[in-house]
Amino acid sequence: xxxxxxxxxxxxxxxxxxxxxxxxxxxxxxxxxxxxxxxxxxxxxxxxxxxxxxxxxxxxxxxxxxxxxxxxxxxxxxxxxxxxxxxxxxxxxxxxxxxxxxxxxxxxxxxxxxxxxxxxxxxxxxxxxxxxxxxxxxxxxxxxxxxxxxxxxxxxxxxxxxxxxxxxxxxxxxxxxxxxxxxxxxxxxxxxxxxxxxxxxxxxxxxxxxxxxxxxxxxxxxxxxxxxxxxxxxxxxxxxxxxxxxxxxxxxxxxxxxxxxxxxxxxxxxxxxxxxxxxxxxxxxxxxxxxxx
Amino acid sequence: xxxxxxxxxxxxxxxxxxxxxxxxxxxxxxxxxxxxxxxxxxxxxxxxxxxxxxxxxxxxxxxxxxxxxxxxxxxxxxxxxxxxxxxxxxxxxxxxxxxxxxxxxxxxxxxxxxxxxxxxxxxxxxxxxxxxxxxxxxxxxxxxxxxxxxxxxxxxxxxxxxxxxxxxxxxxxxxxxxxxxxxxxxxxxxxxxxxxxxxxxxxxxxxxxxxxxxxxxxxxxxxxxxxxxxxxxxxxxxxxxxxxxxxxxxxxxxxxxxxxxxxxxxxxxxxxxxxxxxxxxxxxxxxxxxxxxxxxxxxxxxxxxxxxxxxxxxxxxxxxxxxxxxxxxxxxxxxxxxxxxxxxxxxxxxxxxxxxxxxxxxxxxxxxxxxxxxxxxxxxxxxxxxxxxxxxxxxxxxxxxxxxxxxxxxxxxxxxxxxxxxxx
Numbered sequence: 001x002x003x004x005x006x007x008x009x010x011x012x013x014x015x016x017x018x019x020x021x022x023x024x025x026x027x028x029x030x031x032x033x034x035x036x037x038x039x040x041x042x043x044x045x046x047x048x049x050x051x052x053x054x055x056x057x058x059x060x061x062x063x064x065x066x067x068x069x070x071x072x073x074x075x076x077x078x079x080x081x082x083x084x085x086x087x088x089x090x091x092x093x094x095x096x097x098x099x100x101x102x103x104x105x106x107x108x109x110x111x112x113x114x115x116x117x118x119x120x121x122x123x124x125x126x127x128x129x130x131x132x133x134x135x136x137x138x139x140x141x142x143x144x145x146x147x148x149x150x151x152x153x154x155x156x157x158x159x160x161x162x163x164x165x166x167x168x169x170x171x172x173x174x175x176x177x178x179x180x181x182x183x184x185x186x187x188x189x190x191x192x193x194x195x196x197x198x199x200x201x202x203x204x205x206x207x208x209x210x211x212x213x214x215x216x217x218x219x220x221x222x223x224x225x226x227x228x229x230x231x232x233x234x235x236x237x238x239x240x241x242x243x244x245x246x247x248x249x250x251x252x253x254x255x256x257x258x259x260x261x262x263x264x265x266x267x268x269x270x271x272x273x274x275x276x277x278x279x280x281x282x283x284x285x286x287x288x289x290x291x292x293x
Numbered sequence: 294x295x296x297x298x299x300x301x302x303x304x305x306x307x308x309x310x311x312x313x314x315x316x317x318x319x320x321x322x323x324x325x326x327x328x329x330x331x332x333x334x335x336x337x338x339x340x341x342x343x344x345x346x347x348x349x350x351x352x353x354x355x356x357x358x359x360x361x362x363x364x365x366x367x368x369x370x371x372x373x374x375x376x377x378x379x380x381x382x383x384x385x386x387x388x389x390x391x392x393x394x395x396x397x398x399x400x401x402x403x404x405x406x407x408x409x410x411x412x413x414x415x416x417x418x419x420x421x422x423x424x425x426x427x428x429x430x431x432x433x434x435x436x437x438x439x440x441x442x443x444x445x446x447x448x449x450x451x452x453x454x455x456x457x458x459x460x461x462x463x464x465x466x467x468x469x470x471x472x473x474x475x476x477x478x479x480x481x482x483x484x485x486x487x488x489x490x491x492x493x494x495x496x497x498x499x500x501x502x503x504x505x506x507x508x509x510x511x512x513x514x515x516x517x518x519x520x521x522x523x524x525x526x527x528x529x530x531x532x533x534x535x536x537x538x539x540x541x542x543x544x545x546x547x548x549x550x551x552x553x554x555x556x557x558x559x560x561x562x563x564x565x566x567x568x569x570x571x572x573x574x575x576x577x578x579x580x581x582x583x584x585x586x587x588x589x590x591x592x593x594x595x596x597x598x599x600x601x602x603x604x605x606x607x608x609x610x611x612x613x614x615x616x617x618x619x620x621x622x623x624x625x626x627x628x629x630x631x632x633x634x635x636x637x638x639x640x641x642x643x644x645x646x647x648x649x650x651x652x653x654x655x656x657x658x659x660x661x662x663x664x665x666x667x668x669x670x671x672x673x674x675x676x677x678x679x680x681x682x683x684x685x686x687x688x689x690x691x692x693x694x695x696x697x698x699x700x701x702x703x704x705x706x707x708x709x710x711x712x713x714x715x716x717x
Contacts, residue, residue: 005375021378022378022381022382025375025378025379025382026378026382028379029364029379029382029383032363032364032367033360033363033364033383035360037382038386040387040388074518080522080525082518082521082522082525085525086521086525089525089528090528093528099526103526106525175631176388176631176632177631177632177635178632179632179633182352182386185352185386185387186352186354186356186357186386188386189382189383190381190382190385190386190387190390190391191382192385192388192391192392
């Protein structure tokens with residue numbers, strides 16, 4: 001079985017996700033125990049990417065549900081196609097069909113609109129269901145989600161119970177804007193994703209930025225790590241690092257030390273608030289550069 | 294032991310292939326692991342580990358233990374190096390679980406299954422799991438109140454003649470209790486009465502706040518989608534209407550309680566108040582700080598009021614020493630603020646403002662807090678003292694960011710807060 005876990009980590013690398021050792025274990029465990037995986041971590045550490053990578057690893061479809069405040073079952077699970085239903089009623093009344101028959105007809109599968117959660121359990125092959133930022137949804141929704149995750153069946157009053165044809169692999173992410181319920185946490189495996197250490201971030205840069213040289217990638221990773229240590233409001237995530245790396249590569253820089261000016265100016269890719277920008281002023285940027293490069 | 298096994302756990306073989314095309318409903322149940330081969334000792338130690346985690350506040354149930362056994366039995370985790378991450382993913386549920394896991398794991402498995410108490414007593418981070426440790430510390434009950442007061446009685450208030458008072462009950466006494474400076478409440482019965490009052494006060498606050506909110510709930514508008522849905526069976530003629538109400542989120546209250554030595558006379562009382570608040574507000578969080586910051590809402594949610602309060606009172610006592618308000622606030626801002634604070638949050642800091650850290654830091658952290666939450670209320674028991682003016686440097690640095698700076702030396706002053714909270 002050790003192979004299987006290493007295999008997961010190899011496959012993750014093959015699809016462009018540079019995993020730390022532990023996340024491969026968590027993903028393996030997901031398979032082994034058939035439990036959903038809850039990912040937490042600062043914004044920008046690549047939580048969503050894990051879901052995408054997992055789908056790629058298994059060659060499965062990725063079904064994504066982005067949560068937001070006020071998300072309800074209509075938007076997450078299913079919805080009736082009202083326009084078509086009304087249309088059907090009018091036409092069928094015209095040909096003199098009786099009310100029961102009409103009702104029977106308009107509450108059939110044909111008029112049912114699948115939303116992500118329903119879609120995820122009705123596929124022939126198990127997809128990866130990514131429930132993104134579950135902390136943004138309301139508590140009521142969380143309770144509903146919990147029920148779905150344990151039974152994998154859905155009851156639609158007008159239609160009856162729909163059982164899962166395949167059990168999706170479920171990845172939930174949370175940014176910690178709200179405390180999740182103990183029940184949901186207990187249902188899930190847990191993994192906390194930290195900012196990648198320098199070597200891993202350098203690898204990520206190398207994988208994702210075509211044509212960048214190794215030494216520059218390493219310099220960038222070190223610089224970003226140093227910037228993260230500053231007291232910032234919005235700590236730059238991996239996505240920001242990649243933006244910055246792409247920018248620097250686009251400017252055809254080869255050594256950060258040679259171009260302190262360009263480094264400072266392009267750092268807008270990393271620092272997204274005025275306050276952070278003024279905190280990492282020119283001198284600070286040069287000092288950091290001196291330390292890392 | 295096999296009965297512990299999760300019935301749905303399948304042979305690990307199934308995930309070994311390429312993944313696609315798996316059919317989760319097929320595939321046999323996992324054969325019972327060779328408990329015999331694996332010495333029942335392993336199973337017992339795993340159970341012990343689960344218990345240790347539970348003692349440290351982890352939510353570990355039978356299902357998790359069963360899964361853990363399955364993991365242990367699988368060849369994938371033959372080496373301890375791969376066992377740790379696997380068990381961590383399984384047993385942890387929060388970031389703080391995650392951070393503490395390595396330490397507990399190492400202590401347990403390397404220390405040959407040593408018990409919880411020993412682990413914690415030698416550990417540098419013992420305060421992170423204070424509840425359990427404190428509960429086991431066997432401190433005599435009398436110490437839980439305000440022990441210092443016992444000595445001061447003779448020189449105390451004229452209002453506290455020693456005898457007979459405890460037995461009398463009545464409105465007038467309760468009334469008078471609410472105006473007595475909390476430092477001078479010394480009689481155990483009085484202390485109990487004060488605490489009960491504090492808890493009741495917290496509940497009343499909650500009730501009134503809710504009522505006021507409901508009066509405001511008049512904004513209604515038509516929910517077109519639901520209306521159409523509901524009337525499909527009427528042939529699309531709109532007969533029943535569906536309305537939509539604006540959902541008003543309740544006020545969230547976050548309390549940071551200073552438990553430093555200088556506050557010790559008031560701490561036990563405020564702990565009781567905190568319990569009332571956390572218990573009755575739907576959304577409330579409580580933190581205690583002195584040189585460090587501790588998140589105490591979970592301990593406060595203990596059903597047993599006395600036990601919860603005892604735990605915290607002890608924790609607060611253990612925390613004596615200098616106060617680092619600025620640093621504690623920084624910790625709060627960095628790790629907790631985003632989660633516990635939203636735009637409908639009132640932040641209540643209960644502290645005398647004697648900060649042994651840098652006032653600049655305190656000011657800076659207050660500025661950040663100010664931007665996040667709706668109101669900052671600073672309760673300072675010293676205001677109740679005659680001739681008090683906020684001279685402490687820390688207090689002065691913090692004041693510009695405080696919306697309400699109020700006394701909190703007796704129950705009446707706390708009750709006076711309620712209309713203010715209701716307006717937020």
